[in-house]
Amino acid sequence: MSGTDMSVVTEVPDPVRMPPERPSWRTRLRGPAVFAAVAVLALVVAPLLLEPFRLGLLAKYLVYAIVALGIALAWGQGGMLVLGQGVFFGLGGYAMGMYLKLTEAQGGLPDFMVWSGVETLPALWTPFANPFFALAMVVVGPVALALVLGTLVFRQRVRGAYFAILTQALAAAFVILLIGQQGLTGGTNGLTNFFELFGQDLALDSTQRGLYLAVVVVLGLLYLGTRQLVNSRFGRLLVAVRDGEDRVRFLGYDPATVKTVTFAISAGMAGLAGAFFVPVVGIISPALLGVVPSLELVVAVAVGGRYALAGAVLGAVVMGYAKTIFSEQFAGGWLYLQGALFILVMTLAPKGLLGLLRRRKEVAR
Amino acid sequence: MSALLSVRGLSVVFDGFTAIDGVDLTVEQGELRFLIGPNGAGKTTLIDVITGLTRPAAGTVRFGEQDLVGRREHEIVRLGVGRTFQTSVVFGELTVAENLDLAASFRRPLWSLARRRRGISEAVAEALATTGLAELAERPARVLSHGQRQWLEIGMLLAQRPRLLLLDEPVAGMSLEERSRTGELLTEIARDHTVIVVEHDMDFLRRYASQVTVLHEGRVLTEGSVAEIRADPRVQEVYLGRARREAKDVVG
Amino acid sequence: MEAIVNQLPIGLSIGAVLLLIALGLTFTFGQMGVINMAHGEFIMAGAYTAYLLQGWAGGQAVLVALPVAFAVAGLMGLILERTAIRHFYGRPLDTLLLTWGVSLVLQQLARDLFGAPNVQVQAPGWLQGGIGIMPYNRMFILALAIGSVVAIWAYMNRSGQGRRMQAVMQNRRLAATSGIDTGRVDMRTFFIGSGLAGVAGVALTLIGPVGPALGTYYIVDAFLVVVAGGLGQLRGAVIAAAALGLLNSYAEFWSDASLAKVIVFGVIVAFLQFRPQGLFVVRSRALT
Numbered sequence: 001m002s003g004t005d006m007s008v009v010t011e012v013p014d015p016v017r018m019p020p021e022r023p024s025w026r027t028r029l030r031g032p033a034v035f036a037a038v039a040v041l042a043l044v045v046a047p048l049l050l051e052p053f054r055l056g057l058l059a060k061y062l063v064y065a066i067v068a069l070g071i072a073l074a075w076g077q078g079g080m081l082v083l084g085q086g087v088f089f090g091l092g093g094y095a096m097g098m099y100l101k102l103t104e105a106q107g108g109l110p111d112f113m114v115w116s117g118v119e120t121l122p123a124l125w126t127p128f129a130n131p132f133f134a135l136a137m138v139v140v141g142p143v144a145l146a147l148v149l150g151t152l153v154f155r156q157r158v159r160g161a162y163f164a165i166l167t168q169a170l171a172a173a174f175v176i177l178l179i180g181q182q183g184l185t186g187g188t189n190g191l192t193n194f195f196e197l198f199g200q201d202l203a204l205d206s207t208q209r210g211l212y213l214a215v216v217v218v219l220g221l222l223y224l225g226t227r228q229l230v231n232s233r234f235g236r237l238l239v240a241v242r243d244g245e246d247r248v249r250f251l252g253y254d255p256a257t258v259k260t261v262t263f264a265i266s267a268g269m270a271g272l273a274g275a276f277f278v279p280v281v282g283i284i285s286p287a288l289l290g291v292v293p294s295l296e297l298v299v300a301v302a303v304g305g306r307y308a309l310a311g312a313v314l315g316a317v318v319m320g321y322a323k324t325i326f327s328e329q330f331a332g333g334w335l336y337l338q339g340a341l342f343i344l345v346m347t348l349a350p351k352g353l354l355g356l357l358r359r360r361k362e363v364a365r
Numbered sequence: 366m367s368a369l370l371s372v373r374g375l376s377v378v379f380d381g382f383t384a385i386d387g388v389d390l391t392v393e394q395g396e397l398r399f400l401i402g403p404n405g406a407g408k409t410t411l412i413d414v415i416t417g418l419t420r421p422a423a424g425t426v427r428f429g430e431q432d433l434v435g436r437r438e439h440e441i442v443r444l445g446v447g448r449t450f451q452t453s454v455v456f457g458e459l460t461v462a463e464n465l466d467l468a469a470s471f472r473r474p475l476w477s478l479a480r481r482r483r484g485i486s487e488a489v490a491e492a493l494a495t496t497g498l499a500e501l502a503e504r505p506a507r508v509l510s511h512g513q514r515q516w517l518e519i520g521m522l523l524a525q526r527p528r529l530l531l532l533d534e535p536v537a538g539m540s541l542e543e544r545s546r547t548g549e550l551l552t553e554i555a556r557d558h559t560v561i562v563v564e565h566d567m568d569f570l571r572r573y574a575s576q577v578t579v580l581h582e583g584r585v586l587t588e589g590s591v592a593e594i595r596a597d598p599r600v601q602e603v604y605l606g607r608a609r610r611e612a613k614d615v616v617g
Numbered sequence: 618m619e620a621i622v623n624q625l626p627i628g629l630s631i632g633a634v635l636l637l638i639a640l641g642l643t644f645t646f647g648q649m650g651v652i653n654m655a656h657g658e659f660i661m662a663g664a665y666t667a668y669l670l671q672g673w674a675g676g677q678a679v680l681v682a683l684p685v686a687f688a689v690a691g692l693m694g695l696i697l698e699r700t701a702i703r704h705f706y707g708r709p710l711d712t713l714l715l716t717w718g719v720s721l722v723l724q725q726l727a728r729d730l731f732g733a734p735n736v737q738v739q740a741p742g743w744l745q746g747g748i749g750i751m752p753y754n755r756m757f758i759l760a761l762a763i764g765s766v767v768a769i770w771a772y773m774n775r776s777g778q779g780r781r782m783q784a785v786m787q788n789r790r791l792a793a794t795s796g797i798d799t800g801r802v803d804m805r806t807f808f809i810g811s812g813l814a815g816v817a818g819v820a821l822t823l824i825g826p827v828g829p830a831l832g833t834y835y836i837v838d839a840f841l842v843v844v845a846g847g848l849g850q851l852r853g854a855v856i857a858a859a860a861l862g863l864l865n866s867y868a869e870f871w872s873d874a875s876l877a878k879v880i881v882f883g884v885i886v887a888f889l890q891f892r893p894q895g896l897f898v899v900r901s902r903a904l905t
Contacts, residue, residue, distance in 0.1 A: 081710045152886055156893035161652050161709035165840040166886070172837045173878035180875015233470055234478040236463050240456045247454040250416065252442035252471030252525060261475070291837065295717055302714060335725040342718030346711060347701065 042216045052205045059212040059280045061320030062219050064297060065313040066273035069219070070266030071301045072312035073226055077235065078262045079242030080159075084167035085297060086289030087174045088142035088267040092274030093284035094178075095141060097191035098125055099134030100278065104195055111193060118183040125184075131198075135275070142271030143264045150260030157256075159245065168291055175290040190285025197279045211280050218276070219313070222269060226309055229265075238262055296323075299338065303345050305352030314353060368427075369394045369559050370415070370529055375424030377410050377583075384410045385421070386583040392529070397555040399570055400563045401594075402580035403603060408563045409451070411580070412531050416448045417441045428529065443471065447527035451534045453514040457507030461498055461517055464506050465489040468521035488524045495553065496520035497546075512543035519550060530560045536569050548573045567604075571595075579603070623750055624866045630755035630824065632862020633762035637817035638835055639842035639854050640769060641694075641810025647849020648786040648806050651702050651712040656839070657832025658723035659690040659811045663818025664827040665731060666690075667738045676741045679819055683761075686815035694811020695804060703803070720832070727829035735826035744823065754823040761820055765813060766855060772809075773851070782806055786849050838865070841885055847895030856896055 046058060067085055074080045101110040102125065109121060128134045149170070153163060178185045185191075200207045229235055237258055241248050245255045278284050287293075297316065304315020319338075326334040349356050370392040377385040385407040392398050400408045413419040415426055417438040426433040431444055455464050462485055469488040470478065485493070485502070493499040496516040501509065506517060515535055522530055535551070536544045544566075551573055554560060564570060570577065570591065577594045579586040581603045587594065594600055638660060645651055663686035670685060671678040697719060705712045744753045773779035784792040785802045793799045821831065842861055846853030864884060868877035 081713070149886070152890065156889055158889050158893050161646070161713065162844050164710060164713060165652075165837070165844055166882075169837050169841055169882055169885070173882045176878045177875050180873060228481070229479060232479050232481050233466070233473075234475070236459055236467055236482075237478060239458050240467055243456055243458060244454055247450075247456075249438035250442055250448055251468050251521070252439050254437070254439045257475065291833070295714075298714065299717075335721050339718040339721035339725070342721070343701065343715060346715040346718065347704065350711070 039216075039220060042220075043213065047209055047212065052208060055212050056208055056280065057320075057324060058317075059208070059215050060277070061317045062212075062215045063273050063276045063280055064300070064320055065316035066215075066219050066222060066276070067270045067297050068301045068304070068312040068316035069222055069226055069309060070269035070273075071298055072306055072309050073230070073269075074262055074266040075298070075301065076306035076308070076312070077230055077242065078238045078259060080259060080263060081161075081164040081298070082167050082263070082266060083164050083291070083298060084169075084171035084174075084294050085266070085270045086171050086291075086294035087167075088146065088270035089274035089277070090174065090178070090284065090286075090289035091141040091145065092138045092271030093278050093289070094185070094191065094274075095128065095134050095137040095271075096275040096278040097194070097284045098128040099131060100194045100197065101191055102129040103131075110191075112186045112189065112191070113183060116183045116187075122184055138275040139268045139271050142267040142274075146264040146267035147260060150263040151256070154256035154259045154263075157245075159259075168294070171289070171291050171294045175286045178286040186285070188286060190283055190288070191278075192283040192285070194279060194282055202279055202282065208280070211276070215276050215280065218272070222272075223309060223313065230309065234258070296338075299342050301352075302350075303341065303352055305354030307351060308354045311352050311354035318353065368392065369396075369429060370561075371425075371427045372411070372415070373425045373427075375411070375414060375426065376422045377407070377414060377419060378422045384583055385414070388424070388580070388583070388585055390578060390585065392559060392561060394559055395557075396559055397551075397575055398561045399574040399577045400561060400580060401565055401567075401570060401577060402586070403565070405582070406580040407583040408565075408580055409533055412448060412533055412561070412563060415441075416446060416531065439471075442525065442527070445526075445528035446531065447522045447525045447529070448531040449515075449518045449522055449533055449535060451537055453511075453518045455506045455509070455514050455517050455521070457505060460503050460505055461509070462489060462493070462502040464517060465492050465520055465524045468492075469524040469526075471525070488526060492520040492524040495523060496550065512539050512546070515539065515543075515547065516550065519547075519554070523554065528559065530554065530558050532560065532562045534563055534565070536564065536566055544569060545572075620870060621867075624870050625863075626751050626755045628863035628866035629859065630758045630862070631865060632859040633759050634817050634820055635835065635839050635842050635862055636762050636854060636858035637765060637813050637820065638839035639846070639858055640765070640851075641813050642839055643843045643846060643849055643854050644782075644786070644806050644810050646709065646843060648782065648789075649702075649803055650707040650709050651705060652709045652716070652840075653694075653697070653702065654713055654717040654836065655697060655719040655723060656694075656716075656811070656814050657836035658720050658727075659693055659814035659832070660818040660821065660835060661723070661727060661827070661829065661831045662686070662693055663690050663815030664738070664822050664831055665727065665818075666815065667819045667822045668731070668736050668827055671738055676739055678738060679741055679744075679822065682819045682822075683816060686819045687812035688815075690815025690818070691808040691812030694807045694814075697811075698804060698807040702807075703800075724829045724832075731829070733829060735828040737826050738822035740823050758820045758823060761816065765816065766851070769809075770851060778802075778805060838881075841881070843895075845885060845888060845892075845895055847892075847897040850895065850897040853896040 047055060050058060067089055071082055071085060074082045104110075109118065113121075128137070153166060158166070178190075179188050181187070194202055196202055197207070200210070202208070237248070237253060240251075241255045241258050248255050248258075274284065296319070300315040300319035301312045302315070303319055304313070305311025322337070323334060326337055345352060368391045370390070372388060372390040375385055375388045376383065388407070388411060390411070400411065402408050410419060414421050415433060417433065417436055417440070421434060424434075428444060428446060433441055433444070433446070456467075459467070463482070466482055466486065466489050469486055469492070493502055496519060498513065498517060498520060501513065506514070509517060519532070519535065532551070536547050539547060548569065551560070551562065562574075574591050576588070577591055578588045579594060579600055586599055586603060587597055589597070638656065642653065642656055645653055663682070666686040666689050667678050667682035670682045674681040697716070701715060701719070702712055705715060740754055744757055747753045747756070773783055781792070781797050781802050782805065784795070784797060785799050789799060817835075818831070821827070838861060842854060842857045845861065846857035861881065864881055865877060868880040872880060
């Protein structure tokens with residue numbers, strides 16, 4: 001295992017190319033221009049053109065894009081294949097869900113607890129009545145879990161496939177736990193029947209439009225922040241850890257710290273996404289965050305292009321739409337398509353859609 | 366002058382096989398020391414122990430006032446011990462300047478790394494000049510030739526500003542021209558650094574070494590100047606005799 | 618005390634099934650550096666093989682199915698290895714994702730062929746009952762696993778093919794330059810490993826229903842066996858599988874089913890603090 005990971009560091013040298021010219025203002029402005037165009041599309045055009053139902057779907061895909069961004073950071077840049085992001089997504093989602101349930105219960109018990117015969121509010125729930133605590137836990141919970149797990153695992157140099165398997169096992173265990181603790185979590189049904197968020201009626205189109213806009217803004221900010229991180233020294237260090245963890249030690253850095261921090265950031269993003277998911281979609285349940293949904297997001301990132309942050313966002317939206325369309329038309333077909341698409345992407349276009357787009361451009365030039 | 370590195374009674378055992386058996390080694394501040402010996406003599410293992418890659422079964426490694434045994438690799442680097450590897454490992458996806466910059470930045474606190482690198486720091490500029498890689502600074506390291514990679518690796522070591530440099534077979538696989546270029550680089554570095562070089566290229570040794578330690582089958586066979594070493598019959602036995610014996614075994 | 622004894626056969630038989638599954642995973646992972654998520658669907662294929670043979674062999678379907686399932690699952694593995702996985706050697710993360718795609722397709726295929734609801738395979742009459750606390754069906758599974766381990770051990774250490782397999786596992790390049798046809802060895806390893814998953818599938822029909830998602834329930838635990846046992850290690854896999862099977866059943870018994878998996882996960886992470894590379898490690902001097 002370990003031997004193979006390192007060997008990628010030194011590839012066969014390409015023939016030395018001409019020194020890179022200074023990028024012209026045109027190329028330097030292309031990134032910001034595309035970003036601005038996408039922002040206008042998302043903030044102005046989409047809310048005008050899309051009917052509320054479709055806008056809600058788009059909001060859902062963009063929520064997933066937040067998770068995908070974190071996966072692209074951890075996996076594409078840091079080489080950590082995270083197969084259990086659903087856990088962090090769930091922690092964020094349940095924190096939000098618990099807060100919403102408690103505000104609606106107005107001091108009483110949430111509906112599902114009454115149905116399953118719980119008589120007093122469990123101690124785990126009580127602090128979530130406080131919006132500040134609940135909102136903090138949306139990020140703090142996932143980050144704390146990722147820090148603990150990352151420290152334990154990365155310090156012992158458990159990595160690569162081992163780490164991937166552990167995250168997957170965590171997702172499997174988490175789902176079983178949620179289902180089993182019926183009275184605490186709502187079991188298989190999860191938490192649902194939300195009516196208002198901060199005094200706003202969730203059923204109103206205007207509330208949903210506001211939520212959509214909030215998701216777009218948060219995603220945009222996170223994208224910019226992650227981009228900044230990737231381009232910083234830390235980002236370079238992260239790539240170095242990905243390509244040669246053991247060599248990095250001899251540069252005086254502890255790769256375990258770099259990986260743990262990155263893992264925690266991606267977990268925090270997943271938690272935040274989970275919190276948005278709850279009011280946008282109206283439910284959080286185990287089926288939304290197990291092994292399969294976690295993997296589906298990794299698939300989306302791979303399809304979009306794992307080495308580019310924009311690819312991850314693109315992948316999440318494209319795969320989200322594809323899933324909706326195909327499951328509407330022919331239910332079973334979606335699984336064939338998803339599986340086939342994935343096999344194709346892995347074998348033919350490991351850099352994903354964005355990689356294909358960029359290559360076409362290079363060929364054209 | 367006090368000893369910068371002092372190894373005492375060091376033993377390393379791999380699954381019952383004794384790779385190093387009671388080695389003592391003292392390197393003074395400012396010294397250029399060559400470690401030589403036939404294959405399997407324990408040269409690289411010794412470097413591995415000093416840099417924390419391998420745990421010894423017994424013995425101590427003192428670096429200045431610090432004990433190195435039991436510390437993690439990056440902690441030892443942070444104390445000021447840097448090394449290169451036989452097969453150079455540089456980060457192909459990063460540019461030459463980024464490789465050097467990473468090597469130069471480990472003393473910065475982690476949070477300050479979240480900022481973008483602006484321009485080229487003094488340590489990086491120096492390393493670029495010393496290794497002659499300045500023109501390649503903005504190229505990805507994967508396009509470098511084998512020799513250039515070794516130099517980049519030495520440059521990264523310099524950018525770390527260590528107090529002790531350990532070079533593991535720096536000229537292995539290099540062309541003649543690259544060898545003499547590396548030799549000059551080594552002489553230049555040794556002027557103001559303490560350096561240990563593992564090498565078994567005798568020609569390179571003759572040209573650039575002064576103090577030599579000869580390892581054989583995990584033990585220190587002898588130490589001395591190049592001339593003394595070359596005149597030592599035991600060293601000749603180790604390097605030549607074994608070949609003769611093996612030849613006889615085949616015939617007999 | 619009584620509970621400890623009563624849970625023993627359950628834990629051991631689950632461990633035996635995990636072992637049969639994990640053997641293939643640990644060898645393909647250790648030898649070729651690939652992670653095969655579709656391995657779970659070979660289990661399912663084995664189980665459905667027993668189900669299909671029921672119409673022809675009736676109550677003895679399980680016995681007849683053992684060799685057939687081995688061959689069916691083995692062939693599936695062989696095809697997967699030749700067509701796709703072969704191109705991804707030494708890239709475990711990529712194979713993991715690639716084979717997950719395969720796994721999705723195979724599950725849906727099973728759903729279309731056999732229907733989504735679970736089906737039952739009737740156990741042979743002579744497996745009803747048991748001695749004391751040990752039901753015959755669980756004893757049979759245990760015997761199956763023990764037999765397989767002995768066979769694998771003999772194959773690896775007593776046959777030329779097995780020695781070549783070990784050589785490739787330890788140093789692929791050296792083995793190739795010594796004239797070993799590594800491609801052939803890989804194919805054999807994949808065939809045997811996948812075949813054992815098929816056998817595990819037949820075994821599972823003795824203790825529960827068969828469904829398209831059967832593999833997904835066991836694949837994660839089987840991977841944990843690989844993690845805890847050490848790469849490509851027969852001894853490690855045996856001990857880890859037994860430990861994990863027992864831990865699972867006892868944790869389920871003393872806490873409840875929903876906490877058991879979390880406990881198992883915690884124990885694995887704690888275990889990795891002491892043995893980060895699993896129970897047994899092949900040491901190498903190479904800088905990783």
